Amino acid sequence: MPKIFNENNLCFEPKQSPIPEFSWHTSQRLSEVVQSDNLYFDVRSLDPDKYSYPYHFHRNAEELFVIISGKAMLRTPNGFDELKKGDIVFFEKGPQGAHQLYNHTEEPCKFLDIRTNNGMDICEYPDSNKINILPDVEVYPNSQRVDYYKGEENVKDKWNID
Template sequence: MVQIFNQKNLSFEFERFDMPDFSSHTSPDLAQWVQSKHLQFDVRSLDPDKYSCPYHFHRNAEELFVILSGRATLRTPEGLTELSEGDIVFFGTGPEGAHQLYNHTQEPCRYLDIRTEIGLDVCEYPDSGKINVRPYGEIYRSESKVDYFDGEDKIREKWRELSEKPAQNR
């Protein structure tokens, strides 16, 4: 199947978040229209003086932005860079791929956002110390990390309890 999209023909839905500094207009998930197996993509329009999302990186998803019109400032671990129409930016997995956009201009900035979708992803937010298990949207504080064997010290008691119960027939 071949599907052609043109940004001039797309409709945009306003995404209002609980914090006024974050908002954008997003096209419906175009990848769902074509039933893509491993890509998610949409066109976003970032309003003046707004941030795209909290500064973050993915553990299991790559991302690519293509600036279609306007300008924005990109934040990465290397610092700030101005992006303009025609720029293509790739974000790899891990802390090196951390990113956030801010529209520092008086005009909207439109960009194509393409992401891999291969199951579970962990999205981390360095500024706030949060971890997001996607697609479930389960968000945790990173300082609650524990050792792999935390809480496993009573394994023999658990097995003793289980062995005292009658075995189930198969």
């Protein structure tokens, strides 16, 4: 059954990180309300002089922003662009889809955030060289990467076959 969302039935909760510059308000995860299998979506409100999530890209999810009201600066690998009401921005998988918003105005910027849900995703943060395994939010330094066969030496010793 169709479900209509609008300002009359959206409730926003503040989300504050330990770093004050990363702060926003988000609606209840609307995709959970409708029990969506393939999309995550919610509405976010980015306050003035605040940043969205750290600069990042997804390995296994595409993302789409629809600016509902206000303005924000968008950072991508191509530089910076000002987004305004009515703009729709698509972020592809991989480093070329890296993005971050900053509200450079004195008014909130509301936007619809839609992401594909393929069960599991890896999110990478180029500024801090981290990876995040989603949906479990397991964050690791990317510098800890090892060779695929590291620690697999002496495989015969692990088989205990007589």
